[in-house]
Amino acid sequence: xxxxxxxxxxxxxxxxxxxxxxxxxxxxxxxxxxxxxxxxxxxxxxxxxxxxxxxxxxxxxxxxxxxxxxxxxxxxxxxxxxxxxxxxxxxxxxxxxxxxxxxxxxxxxxxxxxxxxxxxxxxxxxxxxxxxxxxxxxxxxxxxxxxxxxxxxxxxxxxxxxxxxxxxxxxxxxxxxxxxxxxxxxxxxxxxxxxxxxxxxxxxxxxxxxxxxxxxxxxxxxxxxxxxxxxxxxxxxxxxxxxxxxxxxxxxxxxxxxxxxxxxxxxxxxxxxxxxxxxxxxxxxxxxxxxxxxxxxxxxxxxxxxxxxxxxxxxxxxxxxxxxxxxxxxxxxxxxxxxxxxxxxxxxxxxxxxxxxxxxxxxxxxxxxxxxxxxxxxxxxxxxxxxxxxxxxxxxxxxxxxxxxxxxxxxxxxxxxxxxxxxxxxxxxxxxxxxxxxxxxxxxxxxxxxxxxxxxxxxxxxxxxxxxxxxxxxxxxx
Amino acid sequence: xxxxxxxxxxxxxxxxxxxxxxxxxxxxxxxxxxxxxxxxxxxxxxxxxxxxxxxxxxxxxxxxxxxxxxxxxxxxxxxxxxxxxxxxxxxxxxxxxxxxxxxxxxxxxxxxxxxxxxxxxxxxxxxxxxxxxxxxxxxxxxxxxxxxxxxxxxxxxxxxxxxxxxxxxxxxxxxxxxxxxxxxxxxxxxxxxxxxxxxxxxxxxxxxxxxxxxxxxxxxxxxxxxxxxxxxxxxxxxxxxxxxxxxxxxxxxxxxxxxxxxxxxxxxxxxxxxxxxxxxxxxxxxxxxxxxxxxxxxxxxxxxxxxxxxxxxxxxxxxxxxxxxxxxxxxxxxxxxxxxxxxxxxxxxxxxxxxxxxxxxxxxxxxxxxxxxxxxxxxxxxxxxxxxxxxxxxxxxxxxxxxxxxxxxxxxxxxxxxxxxxxxxxxxxxxxxxxxxxxx
Numbered sequence: 001x002x003x004x005x006x007x008x009x010x011x012x013x014x015x016x017x018x019x020x021x022x023x024x025x026x027x028x029x030x031x032x033x034x035x036x037x038x039x040x041x042x043x044x045x046x047x048x049x050x051x052x053x054x055x056x057x058x059x060x061x062x063x064x065x066x067x068x069x070x071x072x073x074x075x076x077x078x079x080x081x082x083x084x085x086x087x088x089x090x091x092x093x094x095x096x097x098x099x100x101x102x103x104x105x106x107x108x109x110x111x112x113x114x115x116x117x118x119x120x121x122x123x124x125x126x127x128x129x130x131x132x133x134x135x136x137x138x139x140x141x142x143x144x145x146x147x148x149x150x151x152x153x154x155x156x157x158x159x160x161x162x163x164x165x166x167x168x169x170x171x172x173x174x175x176x177x178x179x180x181x182x183x184x185x186x187x188x189x190x191x192x193x194x195x196x197x198x199x200x201x202x203x204x205x206x207x208x209x210x211x212x213x214x215x216x217x218x219x220x221x222x223x224x225x226x227x228x229x230x231x232x233x234x235x236x237x238x239x240x241x242x243x244x245x246x247x248x249x250x251x252x253x254x255x256x257x258x259x260x261x262x263x264x265x266x267x268x269x270x271x272x273x274x275x276x277x278x279x280x281x282x283x284x285x286x287x288x289x290x291x292x293x294x295x296x297x298x299x300x301x302x303x304x305x306x307x308x309x310x311x312x313x314x315x316x317x318x319x320x321x322x323x324x325x326x327x328x329x330x331x332x333x334x335x336x337x338x339x340x341x342x343x344x345x346x347x348x349x350x351x352x353x354x355x356x357x358x359x360x361x362x363x364x365x366x367x368x369x370x371x372x373x374x375x376x377x378x379x380x381x382x383x384x385x386x387x388x389x390x391x392x393x394x395x396x397x398x399x400x401x402x403x404x405x406x407x408x409x410x411x412x413x414x415x416x417x418x419x420x421x422x423x424x425x426x427x428x429x430x431x432x433x434x435x436x437x438x439x440x441x442x443x444x445x446x447x448x449x450x451x452x453x454x455x456x457x458x459x460x461x462x463x464x465x466x467x468x469x470x471x472x473x474x475x476x477x478x
Numbered sequence: 479x480x481x482x483x484x485x486x487x488x489x490x491x492x493x494x495x496x497x498x499x500x501x502x503x504x505x506x507x508x509x510x511x512x513x514x515x516x517x518x519x520x521x522x523x524x525x526x527x528x529x530x531x532x533x534x535x536x537x538x539x540x541x542x543x544x545x546x547x548x549x550x551x552x553x554x555x556x557x558x559x560x561x562x563x564x565x566x567x568x569x570x571x572x573x574x575x576x577x578x579x580x581x582x583x584x585x586x587x588x589x590x591x592x593x594x595x596x597x598x599x600x601x602x603x604x605x606x607x608x609x610x611x612x613x614x615x616x617x618x619x620x621x622x623x624x625x626x627x628x629x630x631x632x633x634x635x636x637x638x639x640x641x642x643x644x645x646x647x648x649x650x651x652x653x654x655x656x657x658x659x660x661x662x663x664x665x666x667x668x669x670x671x672x673x674x675x676x677x678x679x680x681x682x683x684x685x686x687x688x689x690x691x692x693x694x695x696x697x698x699x700x701x702x703x704x705x706x707x708x709x710x711x712x713x714x715x716x717x718x719x720x721x722x723x724x725x726x727x728x729x730x731x732x733x734x735x736x737x738x739x740x741x742x743x744x745x746x747x748x749x750x751x752x753x754x755x756x757x758x759x760x761x762x763x764x765x766x767x768x769x770x771x772x773x774x775x776x777x778x779x780x781x782x783x784x785x786x787x788x789x790x791x792x793x794x795x796x797x798x799x800x801x802x803x804x805x806x807x808x809x810x811x812x813x814x815x816x817x818x819x820x821x822x823x824x825x826x827x828x829x830x831x832x833x834x835x836x837x838x839x840x841x842x843x844x845x846x847x848x849x850x851x852x853x854x855x856x857x858x859x860x861x862x863x864x865x866x867x868x869x870x871x872x873x874x875x876x877x878x879x880x881x882x883x884x885x886x887x888x889x890x891x892x893x894x895x896x897x898x899x900x901x902x903x904x905x906x907x908x909x910x911x912x913x914x915x916x917x918x
Contacts, residue, residue: 172744201733234672235672236672237673240672266672268648338744339896423746424683424746424888424892425896427884439884445885446876
């Protein structure tokens with residue numbers, strides 16, 4: 001700014017300026033002001049009053065003062081105070097040195113937040129940038145580019161908190177509520193229909209004639225050919241039975257064969273356990289196996305009244321088994337909000353919000369690329385991919401870098417999406433530094449010393465990227 | 479016309495404010511006299527009371543205030559603190575302009591404000607009322623450093639199991655009176671009938687601490703409960719093991735919980751109430767009296783299909799765990815003490831009880847005052863539990879341990895729900911977190 005105000009300058013003055021600035025890449029307000037005064041004074045001395053076209057140093061200070069005060073009150077003072085506060089304990093009364101910083105790296109919960117932040121920084125900004133680039137390049141070629149851009153950019157108009165609420169619903173486990181699982185389960189069900197009796201199981205007591213063994217239902221006692229086998233099951237609603245299910249009845253005894261009944265042994269308000277009470281229904285279409293010596297000797301399925309019958313079975317003892325395939329649970333979709341997938345799920349929401357922003361920035365950069373370079377490459381016989389890879393991307397790289405660095409800073413301070421999307425029980429797994437900082441200092445933790453330490457830690461993480469950004473702006477202006 | 483009315487109203491308000499200022503100056507001299515507030519003795523006094531209640535709760539409370547005004551002639555203004563009482567009171571205390579009386583949502587705040595010297599000790603008249611109407615436990619809960627500062631004026635009943643009567647009818651089962659009956663018979667029968675017995679709200683950690691507190695109070699008894707509340711016995715104590723084992727009887731059985739433990743951990747409050755009464759997927763939800771509003775929103779009728787059973791006995795004690803609000807005096811004025819005396823009395827409590835949305839911890843407020851049979855039933859459990867009624871333990875703990883999402887007790891119990899086999903590991907985690915929180 002001073003350069004422009006001062007107008008024509010000697011090359012010596014210019015050089016000094018650059019050196020002074022190169023030495024201090026950070027937004028150091030104090031330095032900047034003193035530097036301004038200094039250079040201005042020096043120039044005034046060099047040129048005399050006639051050579052100085054800019055305002056006097058006094059006026060410059062007056063003009064800078066408001067900005068200086070605001071910066072001091074809202075940026076410098078809070079940072080300095082946070083540093084001081086981070087050296088004190090929860091009550092702010094006792095000086096504890098670097099103990100709070102030690103706590104950050106010794107608590108496993110906080111280490112998880114650092115790990116999560118790392119995942120965020122590695123994954124989210126690059127995905128957003130790549131997606132933004134793809135969208136931007138593609139929209140260059142389509143007819144309804146503006147409409148498409150509008151749609152992709154739309155999520156930016158929604159606050160992050162609201163996006164969080166939306167995605168909490170999208171990721172809901174119940175396919176009736178959660179969009180993601182609704183899509184996945186309906187696709188899944190097209191290829192693999194669910195089996196008949198999820199949840200059905202024998203009663204859990206020593207009197208029950210059947211028990212669960214490795215997911216299959218087996219008879220407790222070995223049975224002889226010619227015997228009647230009763231397999232009472234519970235744990236299902238009668239309404240969930242197929243409509244053709246008939247009242248259960250004992251299978252007619254056949255000499256030499258093995259027969260029995262599989263039925264739903266539950267009558268509201270009691271009924272006799274392990275007996276068919278007349279209105280209890282049989283379970284049709286259940287696969288039944290007769291097992292002997294670990295090998296399946298015969299297989300059959302039950303009739304509408306739940307009866308089954310193995311004919312012509314050699315004499316001997318058998319175990320009757322209803323294999324697990326009868327009872328597989330319906331596919332319930334993916335547990336997005338569980339501990340394993342929570343961070344990827346939230347990153348998904350983040351990409352949804354920011355991809356449009358990246359696209360718009362990159363599209364702007366794209367339109368500024370000199371067309372003749374692209375044309376020249378094409379005339380020289382480059383394929384479209386080569387043009388994209390060798391010409392477009394290098395020319396776009398300043399814009400891509402801006403997007404990437406902005407996104408890195410955004411992901412480092414991500415807060416609201418995690419806070420809203422992760423249910424309370426998985427928040428420790430999804431936690432990030434900014435959220436932990438808030439929780440420790442205000443959201444119940446009540447330890448603003450540790451909170452300040454976390455804030456400073458976050459600041460230290462963000463600083464290099466800020467520096468990169470500022471340096472780059474400088475270079476562009478030069 | 480409208481403009482004129484506004485001016486008149488504004489004028490009245492100014493007059494009232496002026497009166498208030500005046501009376502505040504005169505009260506300190508008056509408070510020296512030891513005489514009990516007689517009828518109309520407070521004419522001209524203005525008292526400000528701050529509480530978090532809004533809507534119907536506020537309406538019910540204002541009826542009590544009106545009765546107090548009619549009795550004493552004082553003028554009481556109500557200020558709503560919003561959800562975060564601490565955030566409202568903090569600046570007013572620092573600014574030297576606190577309300578005369580404040581209603582704190584947690585007894586822990588009594589200690590905190592007493593440390594800040596923001597509270598005034600209760601007068602002997604108020605203490606007499608507390609002695610007649612409350613058990614010594616409540617008196618100690620409202621005390622800090624040997625001084626009595628607060629009185630529990632409104633209770634939330636946390637020892638309840640809400641159930642869906644049609645689900646019980648379909649399964650042919652009855653409410654249980656003991657824990658073993660609940661697990662072995664009621665829940666098992668429901669599971670056999672194809673309905674998930676419990677909808678747990680595992681994503682809201684406080685619902686799990688409430689469940690634990692009930693089981694612990696019942697199995698370990700009130701004395702151990704008090705010790706554990708103050709962290710005088712460690713969380714690795716055998717009594718905690720017993721209580722966790724009981725919880726494991728639910729947590730360890732996936733057919734007992736809607737969606738298994740993974741489903742329970744993704745369900746927050748009040749979604750679990752909706753699962754029982756709206757989606758009709760489960761039969762019981764274990765939470766406090768305020769489930770009623772969620773049940774009504776889901777279209778259930780309280781008392782018909784939405785019914786309650788007292789939390790069954792898991793040990794020797796029938797557990798009654800209360801949450802609730804503590805009224806404290808922030809100015810040592812005659813009006814403030816008179817209002818607190820009235821709120822602590824059976825008289826004030828009875829008027830309050832006749833209005834909806836209120837449950838009194840006062841043992842001399844007759845259950846017959848309550849407008850609906852459900853609240854009457856709740857009040858009876860409080861009175862019959864007598865000396866063994868306890869306050870919500872997690873609310874008595876430092877909030878870093880008992881009141882923060884993803885930390886301390888909330889997290890440990892969620893981990894336990896995820897992996898109910900590792901009781902020892904959970905106890906060690908609880909103990910190390912508790913040690914950290916109490917050290918501060």
